[in-house]
Amino acid sequence: MRPFHHGAAFWTLGTLALAACGPAPAPKAPSSEDLATEDMGEMQPAAAPVAPAPEPPKLRLPCAENDLVGCTNGCNDAVVEDCVTLGAMYLRGDVVRTDPTRAVDLFRGACTSGSARGCMKLGDLYHDGTLKDDPTEEVTLYRKACDAGANRGCLAAGKAYLEGRVVGVDPVFAATLFTRVCERGNAEACLELGRLYNRGHGVRKDPARATTLFTKACQLGLDEGCLTADPSGEVAPPRQ
Structure with a gap:
């Protein structure tokens, strides 16, 4: 009886199994679609370009009152x-030849654009009689200047309503305008308002309130307010 060799048997069985299974398949070459997919996976989205930060606006100082070139360019x-400063030059005639028509056009354009100074300059021309086409424009322009923040516009309009100059007398509205600018710290408006309270004109008569307003005008630096608050001149409140 021939001896049984275990190693040989295992070798023979392994060989038969491999033969039955056939040769191992060759690795599959990647297709063009696979390569495209890999490339797309490795690609990173392009970063959006960063816009440069806008430059801050340059500070531009107003032109000087005698700088013809600078004011013209501005x-x-x-x-x-x-434009208002340039108009004043044409009105004065000290830097450039006098041209009132040019000045009026510049003031009117500035006032239309919301310039309190432009409205005031134009209102002053109606007030002093330089412009006579429509006298009521004086108060209209002063009120525009007042609404744009010019204390003097409120004061001038208030006086016009108080005196009935080119508009109907309206002390109540005058008191309203004086109150607005007195609260802003305008000494002359406080003085005018105090006079109304002292007389009871356009407001209820209130001498104590009048004295308070005269004192405020004094404290704001108006000598007339000091004298009205204390006609003797012996007691003057401290100035602010």
Whole structure:
């Protein structure tokens, strides 16, 4: 009886199994779609370009009252207050030849653009009689200046309503305008308002309130307010 060799048997069985299974398949070459998919996976989205930060606006100081070139350039660049200053030059005639028509056009354009100074300059021309086409424009322009923040516009309009100059007398509205600018710290408006309270004109008569307003006018630096608050001149409140 021939001896049984275990190693040989295992070798023979392994060989038969491999033969039955056939040769191992060759690795599959990647297709073009696979390569495209890999490339897409490795690609990173492009970063959006960063826009440069806008430059801050350059600070532009108003032109000087005698700088004809600077004011002309500023006005041409739509710097409204430079147009007002330029108009004042044409009105004075000390830097450039006098041209009232040009001055009026510049003031009117500036006022239309919301310049309190422009409205005041134009209102003053109606007030002093330089412009006579429509006298009521004086008060209209002063009220526009007042609404744009000019204390003197409120004061001038209030006086016009108080005196009935080119408009109907309206002390109540005058008191309203004086109150507005007195609260802003305008000494003359406080003085005018105090007089109304002292007389009871347009407001209820209130001498104590009048004295308070005269004192405030004094404290704001108006000598007439000090004298009205204390006609003797012996007691003057401290100035602010």
